[in-house]
Amino acid sequence: MGIGDIWTTFILRPMLNALLWLYSILGHQFWLAIIIFTILIRVLMTPLMLPQQRSMKKMQDLQPQLKELQKKYGKDRQRMLEEQMKLQRQAGVGLGSGCLPMLIQFPIWIGLYQSIIQSLGHQPLQLLGLSQNMYSGLRGMISAAVPLNRFFLGMDLSLPPGMPLVLTYLLPILVAFTMWLQSRMATPGGADSQMASMNQSMTVMMPLMFGFFSLSFSTGLSLYFIVSNVIGIITQGFISGWKGLLFWKGLRLGGLLGGPRPAPAAGDSSSQAGRGETSRSSAGSEVVEGKVGGTASGVQRKKKRRRKR
Amino acid sequence: MALLLLSVLVSACGSAVPASNWPGLTVAGGTVYAITGLPQKVYMLDAETGVQKGMFMPAASAAFKGQTFWWSPVTVGEVTVGEETAFVGFASPTDKVAGLFAFNPATGQELWSVAADDLILAAPTYADGTVYFGTSSGWVYAVDTKVHTVKNGWPFQAKEAIWGSPLVIGERVYVPAMDHRLYCLNAKTGEVVWEFQAGGALAAQPSPNDGTLYQGAFDGRVYAVEAASGQQVSGFDFQAGNWIWSEVLVADGRLYVTSLDGKLYALDAATGQVQAGYPYSVGAADYIRAAPAQVDGLVVIATGSGQVVALNAQTGAKVGATWTGAQGLSILTAPVVSGERVYVLLSSGLVQTFTVVEGQLATGWSFAPPATP
Numbered sequence: 001m002g003i004g005d006i007w008t009t010f011i012l013r014p015m016l017n018a019l020l021w022l023y024s025i026l027g028h029q030f031w032l033a034i035i036i037f038t039i040l041i042r043v044l045m046t047p048l049m050l051p052q053q054r055s056m057k058k059m060q061d062l063q064p065q066l067k068e069l070q071k072k073y074g075k076d077r078q079r080m081l082e083e084q085m086k087l088q089r090q091a092g093v094g095l096g097s098g099c100l101p102m103l104i105q106f107p108i109w110i111g112l113y114q115s116i117i118q119s120l121g122h123q124p125l126q127l128l129g130l131s132q133n134m135y136s137g138l139r140g141m142i143s144a145a146v147p148l149n150r151f152f153l154g155m156d157l158s159l160p161p162g163m164p165l166v167l168t169y170l171l172p173i174l175v176a177f178t179m180w181l182q183s184r185m186a187t188p189g190g191a192d193s194q195m196a197s198m199n200q201s202m203t204v205m206m207p208l209m210f211g212f213f214s215l216s217f218s219t220g221l222s223l224y225f226i227v228s229n230v231i232g233i234i235t236q237g238f239i240s241g242w243k244g245l246l247f248w249k250g251l252r253l254g255g256l257l258g259g260p261r262p263a264p265a266a267g268d269s270s271s272q273a274g275r276g277e278t279s280r281s282s283a284g285s286e287v288v289e290g291k292v293g294g295t296a297s298g299v300q301r302k303k304k305r306r307r308k309r
Numbered sequence: 310m311a312l313l314l315l316s317v318l319v320s321a322c323g324s325a326v327p328a329s330n331w332p333g334l335t336v337a338g339g340t341v342y343a344i345t346g347l348p349q350k351v352y353m354l355d356a357e358t359g360v361q362k363g364m365f366m367p368a369a370s371a372a373f374k375g376q377t378f379w380w381s382p383v384t385v386g387e388v389t390v391g392e393e394t395a396f397v398g399f400a401s402p403t404d405k406v407a408g409l410f411a412f413n414p415a416t417g418q419e420l421w422s423v424a425a426d427d428l429i430l431a432a433p434t435y436a437d438g439t440v441y442f443g444t445s446s447g448w449v450y451a452v453d454t455k456v457h458t459v460k461n462g463w464p465f466q467a468k469e470a471i472w473g474s475p476l477v478i479g480e481r482v483y484v485p486a487m488d489h490r491l492y493c494l495n496a497k498t499g500e501v502v503w504e505f506q507a508g509g510a511l512a513a514q515p516s517p518n519d520g521t522l523y524q525g526a527f528d529g530r531v532y533a534v535e536a537a538s539g540q541q542v543s544g545f546d547f548q549a550g551n552w553i554w555s556e557v558l559v560a561d562g563r564l565y566v567t568s569l570d571g572k573l574y575a576l577d578a579a580t581g582q583v584q585a586g587y588p589y590s591v592g593a594a595d596y597i598r599a600a601p602a603q604v605d606g607l608v609v610i611a612t613g614s615g616q617v618v619a620l621n622a623q624t625g626a627k628v629g630a631t632w633t634g635a636q637g638l639s640i641l642t643a644p645v646v647s648g649e650r651v652y653v654l655l656s657s658g659l660v661q662t663f664t665v666v667e668g669q670l671a672t673g674w675s676f677a678p679p680a681t682p
Contacts, residue, residue: 122445123329124430124472124512128641131527131552131569132596132613143552144528146510147469147487 031152120158157220176211178229185244331641333387345658359674363417391435398429443471462499485511503539525553547581555600586625629669
């Protein structure tokens with residue numbers, strides 16, 4: 001069995017047939033099949049995604065202590081990094097967990113893209129693949145329905161965005177926006193300015209790139225990205241709080257492109273502490289650091305009490 | 310890491326499909342018209358020797374429909390040869406232009422063209438100074454070959470794509486459509502005379518026999534329809550195990566039908582009953598997209614895994630050895646019989662010929678398109 005056969009047997013066929021089955025029970029609406037399919041995938045991936053999202057939350061909670069370390073070892077960068085790693089290990093932050101969910105999602109994206117192209121094939125070679133990859137149990141039902149209903153709000157889900165339907169260009173924008181919002185809610189600011197800057201850049205660059213590349217993907221795949229991101233936003237909201245959703249509050253170009261974010265309200269360290277704040281801050285964020293610093297001291301006091309016990 | 314993954318995703322999902330249809334093969338007037346190569350072109354070969362006589366492709370940057378046409382990628386249908394004119398559909402999906410081109414069948418010189426709204430995947434049909442063709446958007450055109458314009462009353466629009474060639478008999482044009490309907494249109498006016506609703510998509514030209522049209526469908530059935538009325542012939546019933554994508558071959562009072570279930574069926578033309586010795590299976594892992602061909606008492610089939618098999622038409626018994634193309638190649642284009650020779654076109658663009666020697670297929674000349682455009 002070659003790599004192509006393994007891919008077809010274990011990735012493409014299950015995904016394709018899952019979509020076809022959903023299509024057959026959801027009133028022959030492929031867009032609905034994609035949405036339900038996305039929800040099912042996210043549910044299946046919860047055991048992988050949740051630790052990552054919790055890890056992000058822990059990173060957010062650690063920001064005050066990381067800043068303390070930065071103040072303490074600011075000149076000795078090597079030592080500071082060692083202490084930061086030590087602190088993260090103690091707090092149970094998984095350093096390598098960030099890429100795993102993306103690695104897992106990767107074959108899903110490609111498999112889903114191929115499934116959409118085969119299911120909604122415009123041209124003979126695409127549809128030939130569908131006939132060969134359908135499970136026999138679905139063959140009768142799907143064969144009688146081919147060509148499948150590929151339209152959603154007038155958009156052809158098998159094609160990339162294109163004129164004359166301007167609405168199709170909304171999907172890449174929504175892909176970028178929902179991804180940015182999800183990243184914004186999940187990404188810790190980082191104690192040092194370099195890390196914060198890097199996180200901020202990734203928060204903006206990745207969504208922009210996904211949005212840009214969505215211009216060449218079928219709109220069905222964009223629909224998957226959007227629904228998946230919305231689920232990610234909701235999950236992250238339950239873990240980190242919902243304040244990140246209020247993206248328009250204090251939104252300015254500098255903040256969007258990696259500058260400091262507005263300060264969280266006093267006592268709101270649970271959800272917003274340290275996110276986006278950097279040491280190269282303006283007068284406004286000086287005040288924030290003071291408040292955060294106070295909160296950090298409180299955390300340290302709690303730890304000391306625990307040690308005494 | 311994320312950017313690397315994204316790059317791979319883009320290359321896997323975002324690239325354009327170079328060819329969306331299987332290559333076309335036509336033999337007429339001692340010339341083989343094989344559509345092969347990248348970008349696709351019409352190669353004109355001597356039918357007896359395989360020597361290239363010419364080539365047709367619209368000029369690379371020809372102004373067409375007010376736009377510059379760069380041919381990359383290009384989708385080509387199948388050639389039809391009319392009266393001193395050959396017709397073929399060309400399209401460049403990336404340039405969003407498509408049309409029917411007429412060229413000199415002897416020299417390959419372009420004569421004229423007509424713009425179409427979408428890809429023309431099936432061979433156009435020529436009859437009495439008119440060329441009929443359907444497009445992937447579901448439009449059916451009738452073009453007057455003298456004045457090179459669409460005739461009054463045309464085009465006709467179906468609800469889905471047209472992937473099969475129209476069949477013209479007298480004043481009627483029968484058009485199979487992916488919307489599960491077989492349309493009978495008035496050749497002069499383009500008006501619907503009747504329409505027959507099948508249980509699956511129709512992607513092949515109907516086959517006429519004694520006032521009946523036989524039409525394979527994606528629901529695996531062969532439908533027998535009265536050409537005059539559009540009524541389904543009672544008493545005829547047949548269903549294969551998978552889609553029927555090819556034309557039904559009518560020969561010796563029998564119907565020969567191939568299916569994506571990998572089987573060749575011989576049916577009684579009146580009842581649809583499978584005849585003794587059939588079906589012949591090429592294996593569960595293989596499939597047959599291409600229509601069968603008949604030569605000298607043999608039925609020739611070509612398979613998705615690139616095999617060519619000859620069977621005794623009467624008994625269904627395999628005759629001689631199976632011919633197999635290079636690994637990974639498929640044969641989706643129907644074999645063509647002309648004179649004593651069988652022409653087969655592989656997915657690589659290789660034209661392979663066979664002749665019948667002592668009741669068996671023997672290989673003849675072959676032609677491979679040049680590696681470079």
